[in-house]
Amino acid sequence: MNKDTTLKEKKAGVSRRKALKAFGLGATVAAGAAVASATPGKPSKVDISFDDQMGNYFQDHYKKMTKEEIKEALARLERRYKATYDVDIKVDNMPAQPGVLFGYALNISKCKGYRECVKACTETNNQSRDPEIQFIRVLEMDKGSMNMEEANHYFSDDETVPKPDKWYLPIQCHQCENPPCVKACPVEATWKEPDGITVIDYNWCIGCRMCMNACPYWARRFNWKAPSLPKEDINPVTHYLANRPREKGVVEKCFFCLQKTRKGEMPACQEACPTGARVFGNLLDPNSEIRYVLEHKNIFRLKEDLQTEPKFWYYSD
Amino acid sequence: MGIIHFFTACFKELLKGGAAYWIWVTSLMLLVIQGVVTYAGQLQEGLIKTGMSDQVSWGIYVANFTFLVGMAAAAVMLVIPAYIFHNKDAKRVVILAEGLAVAASLMCMLFVTVDMGRPDRLWHLMPIVGHINFPYSLLTWDVLVLNGYLILNLLIPMYLLYNKYMGKEGNYKLVLTGAVLSMFWAISIHTVTAFLFSSNTARPFWSSALHAPKFLASAFAAGPAFIILSFKVIDMSGAFKIGKKTINLLAIIVTVALQINLLMTGAEFFAEFYSEGAHSASARYLFFGLNGADKLVPWIYSAIAMSLIALVLLMIRQTREHPITLSIACVLVVIGVWIEKGMGFVIPGFIPTPIGEIFEYTPNMHEVQVSLGIWGIGLLVFTALVKAAIPIQNGVLTHSK
Ligand code: SF4
Numbered sequence: 001m002n003k004d005t006t007l008k009e010k011k012a013g014v015s016r017r018k019a020l021k022a023f024g025l026g027a028t029v030a031a032g033a034a035v036a037s038a039t040p041g042k043p044s045k046v047d048i049s050f051d052d053q054m055g056n057y058f059q060d061h062y063k064k065m066t067k068e069e070i071k072e073a074l075a076r077l078e079r080r081y082k083a084t085y086d087v088d089i090k091v092d093n094m095p096a097q098p099g100v101l102f103g104y105a106l107n108i109s110k111c112k113g114y115r116e117c118v119k120a121c122t123e124t125n126n127q128s129r130d131p132e133i134q135f136i137r138v139l140e141m142d143k144g145s146m147n148m149e150e151a152n153h154y155f156s157d158d159e160t161v162p163k164p165d166k167w168y169l170p171i172q173c174h175q176c177e178n179p180p181c182v183k184a185c186p187v188e189a190t191w192k193e194p195d196g197i198t199v200i201d202y203n204w205c206i207g208c209r210m211c212m213n214a215c216p217y218w219a220r221r222f223n224w225k226a227p228s229l230p231k232e233d234i235n236p237v238t239h240y241l242a243n244r245p246r247e248k249g250v251v252e253k254c255f256f257c258l259q260k261t262r263k264g265e266m267p268a269c270q271e272a273c274p275t276g277a278r279v280f281g282n283l284l285d286p287n288s289e290i291r292y293v294l295e296h297k298n299i300f301r302l303k304e305d306l307q308t309e310p311k312f313w314y315y316s317d
Numbered sequence: 318m319g320i321i322h323f324f325t326a327c328f329k330e331l332l333k334g335g336a337a338y339w340i341w342v343t344s345l346m347l348l349v350i351q352g353v354v355t356y357a358g359q360l361q362e363g364l365i366k367t368g369m370s371d372q373v374s375w376g377i378y379v380a381n382f383t384f385l386v387g388m389a390a391a392a393v394m395l396v397i398p399a400y401i402f403h404n405k406d407a408k409r410v411v412i413l414a415e416g417l418a419v420a421a422s423l424m425c426m427l428f429v430t431v432d433m434g435r436p437d438r439l440w441h442l443m444p445i446v447g448h449i450n451f452p453y454s455l456l457t458w459d460v461l462v463l464n465g466y467l468i469l470n471l472l473i474p475m476y477l478l479y480n481k482y483m484g485k486e487g488n489y490k491l492v493l494t495g496a497v498l499s500m501f502w503a504i505s506i507h508t509v510t511a512f513l514f515s516s517n518t519a520r521p522f523w524s525s526a527l528h529a530p531k532f533l534a535s536a537f538a539a540g541p542a543f544i545i546l547s548f549k550v551i552d553m554s555g556a557f558k559i560g561k562k563t564i565n566l567l568a569i570i571v572t573v574a575l576q577i578n579l580l581m582t583g584a585e586f587f588a589e590f591y592s593e594g595a596h597s598a599s600a601r602y603l604f605f606g607l608n609g610a611d612k613l614v615p616w617i618y619s620a621i622a623m624s625l626i627a628l629v630l631l632m633i634r635q636t637r638e639h640p641i642t643l644s645i646a647c648v649l650v651v652i653g654v655w656i657e658k659g660m661g662f663v664i665p666g667f668i669p670t671p672i673g674e675i676f677e678y679t680p681n682m683h684e685v686q687v688s689l690g691i692w693g694i695g696l697l698v699f700t701a702l703v704k705a706a707i708p709i710q711n712g713v714l715t716h717s718k
Contacts, residue, residue, distance in 0.1 A: 057437070060448075061441075061448040064448060131365075137672065139672065139673070147673070148669075148672050148673025149595075149598060149607070149608070149669050149673040149675065150673075151672075151673050151674075153673075153674050171672055180517070180518065180519065183450075183453045183454065184453075184454055184455070184456070184516070184517075185450055185454055186442060186449060186450055186454040186456035186457045186460070187441045187442055187447060187448055187449060187450060187454075188448055188449075188450040189441075204438070204441060204448070205434070205435065205438075206433055206434065206435045206436075206438045206439070206441050206442065207364075207433050207434015207435040207438075208429075208432070208433055208434070208456060209374045209375065209432075209434070210454065210455075210456050212371070212374045213374065213375070213517050213519075213520065213666075213667075214516075214517050214519060215519060215671065216518070216519035216671050217519075217671060217672060218371075218372075218670045218671045218672045218674070220371075221371050222364075222371055222374060222434065223363070223434070224363055224364050224365040224369070224370075225362055225363040225364075225365035226362075226363060248363045248434070248435075249363055249364065249433075249434025249435040250434060250435065251434075303519075303671075306518050306519065
């Protein structure tokens with residue numbers, strides 16, 4: 001929560017509610033809300049109180065909510081998840097820590113295409129299992145070529161990787177310093193946090209998909225239907241801006257596991273990589289491993305010419 | 318008081334009509350109803366019902382939107398001569414053209430709405446209550462200019478008709494100001510829509526500066542072509558005599574715009590393929606297919622063929638002035654431009670994806686049905702506006718009667 005958005009926005013929040021009433025929208029939207037708010041699970045079975053449905057529908061933009069409103073919103077979400085999945089999910093809102101700017105580097109000479117990162121990501125981050133949403137796409141390309149149009153995006157899992165004449169390039173959100181997706185969003189439902197991670201308020205996104213068109217790394221995914229997330233697959237430790245279960249019709253993408261990394265842990269993909277190809281850390285800390293890599297290795301970034309300043313580097317030994 | 322009379326008189330006018338009129342209205346209503354029912358399914362289950370995907374995240378809804386922005390803007394082609402140069406022929410029919418602008422902008426908004434993942438959150442896009450990312454997001458610009466354009470094109474003809482109905486002389490200066498404003502506005506809705514695409518640096522197929530002018534050219538071909546066709550229908554129904562001169566004027570506009578459009582297509586073709594690079598992948602997919610994927614190829618060649626045949630028909634004076642060949646040419650132009658700007662422009666921008674995946678898209682039945690429903694709404698609105706406007710325009714329907 002940004003400090004500078006408190007008082008002024010608080011007022012805006014009040015006037016917003018007044019204005020909604022003035023427009024006479026209260027009654028008409030109520031019916032819509034009943035349908036919409038029940039989307040994460042099977043609408044008919046989920047029992048969500050009328051107050052919660054209203055609260056959910058009229059919930060303000062994350063950055064415009066007061067501390068109390070955020071607290072209410074988190075509690076409301078937890079109640080909703082309980083009703084939907086019958087699991088006690090904790091929704092946190094830990095802010096970005098001062099003096100931290102996250103960055104990632106991936107060693108392409110070590111990556112063998114095992115795609116353990118892809119699996120770990122989904123297990124940690126509560127993506128829909130059907131249809132399956134994956135944040136990381138690993139490309140298999142001929143050695144000596146970097147033509148992505150010739151890449152194999154769907155090399156099969158039971159094949160033995162690595163194949164001798166291939167190399168592998170994992171791509172996920174590059175957390176641009178100058179993110180084109182943020183610029184494109186008509187309602188500011190997506191923004192860059194002070195620690196450099198671009199997040200999405202899943203409760204504010206209108207699902208227009210402008211951001212998906214703007215992304216040079218094809219990092220964004222859309223919930224074409226209500227996500228289906230089996231109870232036993234749920235990770236109950238979540239963050240509002242990150243891995244809490246999503247809903248129908250909104251966009252999502254990699255958030256560098258901020259529910260973990262803000263607490264000093266490593267992102268799931270880094271932990272899962274069996275070859276140690278992934279280096280994650282604080283770019284502002286001169287003693288961090290990521291800084292060492294950036295200063296001593298041959299590094300490059302994808303599509304640097306677009307000047308989005310990604311905080312995701314590739315390197316080789 | 319007069320205004321209430323005005324609206325009730327207009328409404329009563331809608332209830333009068335022969336068998337052909339009622340068949341037309343009823344079939345449109347059926348079209349709308351099936352569209353609404355189909356859309357209800359989408360509201361329930363989500364956009365999964367469509368043929369879109371993470372790879373091709375916009376489809377035929379946005380394609381229709383792009384095309385219709387052009388139709389809306391084309392009304393201006395009649396506004397310019399009518400109000401500024403006092404062209405008598407154009408003046409008589411300009412209200413009908415503005416009816417088209419209203420119907421088209423309304424359809425644009427509907428197409429954007431059905432494309433949204435969360436239409437229940439539409440209010441997030443409203444000033445004050447919502448939180449809009451203005452001026453950075455091009456979509457907010459589009460919403461603003463489209464709404465403005467719709468209001469403008471409702472107000473001007475309404476003011477004119479109301480005065481005519483009351484037997485008063487309108488304030489000419491006011492109308493002229495409104496007309497000039499709507500001219501610039503028409504160009505802006507189109508330019509902003511082109512920028513909506515060309516602002517995506519990640520998608521080289523779209524990010525060409527040529528798109529804004531090309532959008533204008535193709536709009537000024539398809540828009541007047543559609544207007545000619547609707548004039549023919551109105552003319553046949555006997556409600557309103559539209560002079561040969563007006564039709565001729567429009568046919569010439571179509572011809573010139575079509576020539577310019579084809580010239581630009583040629584220029585683009587050269588730039589993409591003379592020194593073909595990574596930036597040309599989408600164009601290659603569109604015109605020749607890429608790695609065996611070629612679903613759009615038949616679309617684009619039929620569009621080009623239609624434009625070329627239409628151009629030949631329009632450039633020969635005899636066929637341009639003959640009602641049947643002119644109608645054929647107009648139909649070809651409308652369909653050709655619809656394909657070119659919709660399927661031929663929106664879709665290839667997504668193929669291949671920015672990281673090289675080639676994943677194709679074809680609109681499915683669900684999308685076609687919802688789209689037809691919206692077209693039904695648009696045509697109903699257009700019919701109603703025209704139906705009420707004609708008797709007033711002709712002086713048949715006035716306050717005194
Ligand atoms: S899909 Fe959501 S996050 Fe993306 S641009 Fe639209 S509103 Fe913003």
